Amino acid sequence: MFIRDSLIMSPKKITRKVSKPTREKKTVEQKPKPVKKTARLPQLVRGMKDILPNSEPYWEFVYNKVAGLAKDFNYGRIEVPILEETNLFVRSVGRDTDIIEKEMYTFEDRGGDTVSMRPEATAGVVRAYINHGMLNLPQPVKLWYWGPMFRYDRPQSGRYRQFFQFGFEALGDEGAIVDAQLIIIAHDFFKEIGLPVTIQINSLGTPESCQVFKVELVAYYRSRRGQLCDDCKKRLNKNPLRLLDCKEAQCREIRNEAPQIVDWLDEDSKNHFMKVLEYLDEVEVPYVLNPFLVRGLDYYTRTVFEIWPEGDDEEARQNSLGGGGRYDLLTELLGGRPTPAGGFAVGIERIVNAMKAKEVTLPPVKKPKIFLAQLGEAARTRALSIFEEFRAADIPVAEAFSKDSLKAQLEIADSLGVKFTLVLGQKEVLDGTVLIRDMEAGIQEIVDQRKIIKEVKKKLDQGEVGFNNK
Ligand code: HAM
Numbered sequence: 001m002f003i004r005d006s007l008i009m010s011p012k013k014i015t016r017k018v019s020k021p022t023r024e025k026k027t028v029e030q031k032p033k034p035v036k037k038t039a040r041l042p043q044l045v046r047g048m049k050d051i052l053p054n055s056e057p058y059w060e061f062v063y064n065k066v067a068g069l070a071k072d073f074n075y076g077r078i079e080v081p082i083l084e085e086t087n088l089f090v091r092s093v094g095r096d097t098d099i100i101e102k103e104m105y106t107f108e109d110r111g112g113d114t115v116s117m118r119p120e121a122t123a124g125v126v127r128a129y130i131n132h133g134m135l136n137l138p139q140p141v142k143l144w145y146w147g148p149m150f151r152y153d154r155p156q157s158g159r160y161r162q163f164f165q166f167g168f169e170a171l172g173d174e175g176a177i178v179d180a181q182l183i184i185i186a187h188d189f190f191k192e193i194g195l196p197v198t199i200q201i202n203s204l205g206t207p208e209s210c211q212v213f214k215v216e217l218v219a220y221y222r223s224r225r226g227q228l229c230d231d232c233k234k235r236l237n238k239n240p241l242r243l244l245d246c247k248e249a250q251c252r253e254i255r256n257e258a259p260q261i262v263d264w265l266d267e268d269s270k271n272h273f274m275k276v277l278e279y280l281d282e283v284e285v286p287y288v289l290n291p292f293l294v295r296g297l298d299y300y301t302r303t304v305f306e307i308w309p310e311g312d313d314e315e316a317r318q319n320s321l322g323g324g325g326r327y328d329l330l331t332e333l334l335g336g337r338p339t340p341a342g343g344f345a346v347g348i349e350r351i352v353n354a355m356k357a358k359e360v361t362l363p364p365v366k367k368p369k370i371f372l373a374q375l376g377e378a379a380r381t382r383a384l385s386i387f388e389e390f391r392a393a394d395i396p397v398a399e400a401f402s403k404d405s406l407k408a409q410l411e412i413a414d415s416l417g418v419k420f421t422l423v424l425g426q427k428e429v430l431d432g433t434v435l436i437r438d439m440e441a442g443i444q445e446i447v448d449q450r451k452i453i454k455e456v457k458k459k460l461d462q463g464e465v466g467f468n469n470k
Helices: 002-008 013-019 021-027 053-073 087-091 098-103 123-131 176-193 207-222 230-238 239-244 251-256 266-280 314-316 348-357 375-392 406-416 428-430 449-469
Strands: 083-086 105-108 116-117 143-152 163-173 197-203 301-308 324-326 341-347 372-375 397-399 421-425 433-438 442-446
Touching: 002 372, 002 397, 053 143, 053 163, 053 176, 053 348, 083 087, 083 123, 087 098, 087 116, 087 123, 116 397, 116 433, 123 163, 123 341, 143 314, 163 176, 163 324, 163 348, 176 197, 176 301, 176 324, 176 341, 197 266, 207 230, 207 239, 230 239, 239 251, 266 301, 301 314, 301 341, 341 348, 372 375, 372 406, 375 397, 406 421, 421 428, 421 449, 428 433, 433 449, 442 449
Parallel strands: 372 397, 372 421
Antiparallel strands: 083 116, 105 116, 143 163, 163 341, 197 301, 301 324, 324 341, 421 433, 433 442
């Protein structure tokens, strides 16, 4: 009591208590004032998101689909760190991109190194490919990942500052078949989770052919400079390809007549692109040729693609579910041997949001068929070890060990729709038995605790047969 009171008292009061005993008495006699709740409740950092258990079935469903595809297409899982040297991202994603200019979480660590939280994972995967000498493995090296990325984006629906991506990267092969297979994986994924999408596809050619195109593009836009938005005026000098990406109505109008990159492709890139499309046609993967698709990261060469939700163009583009393409020069740019490569990544929050909006049906969750109820402290203690025995036998069991009342536990068992409830009371603990209650038939049976697993297994097997025969 004394300790509690002294904690409530401010240090000021305690000082006065010592120096002025007369006032001390008054203070002690006073009823302790209720502690004012002045502390601000902890808040989520803007742009961050909790993923709560009620969303978990979606996340698990998506994860299982991705892992299944990775297995089928022979991709090995890779985990690269969240923190990398800032320079890795600057060199790969590109100094003049929005990601590097405005969106990276960058700081100096305690050792004085400048590090960044990854805004994407391709750069880290390429770094790992170089660091671990993966070019000595049979090529292409196929890797997939799943994890959080960080971008200081403007938070809004489907746009967060921490978001999850899964991605597939194939390094060490320049064949169009790699690009086609990546797109097929993306297509199969969306088909399997029941989300209708369109695959937007384009080719950026080589840096040389792209450079010639950029000159043409800048000349075209410069002649219309007065009608451009302020951002596009800057893009003219800094990052002209992004002129094609502007969402302002007046710029989009100008874009309609702009030169198209496919007309400026070098011969090899054109043939490569045609081959990719041919493969996609062969497996009837639908795509939309989009001459304005340029992507927001600088490392791309040749094929680029995005996966858009169905619907109005601009809205769909803003809510792009995934994107990728070839990055044939990135490994060399980062100091490795020349290694043609390609990949894509998909934003998981956006997929889960889209699945919820579309009310995609998830496969039914397997629920336990057994509930373990207990009555009294000795039974609760014994129930803990019976629960462990069931776990070891790989039989899922539901429980509500924190409840005292048997009625409350049976209600829970009922709401879970279990087939059997095992009841353990004081008497059963002493006798070394358990009561098995068939919830449908209402029949109860007493079983030796040592035989409980065997008995339950037998009953469940009989139940399955009965069910299958119906
Ligand atoms: P990205 O287009 O920047 O590509 O991102 C891929 C996907 O991540 C987007 O389509 C979107 O679904 C999701 N995403 C991006 N930013 C956010 C955000 N702020 N909030 C929620 N979701 C977001 C890349 O990251 C490349 N590394 C893809 C790649 C892999 N290219 C080759 N290999």
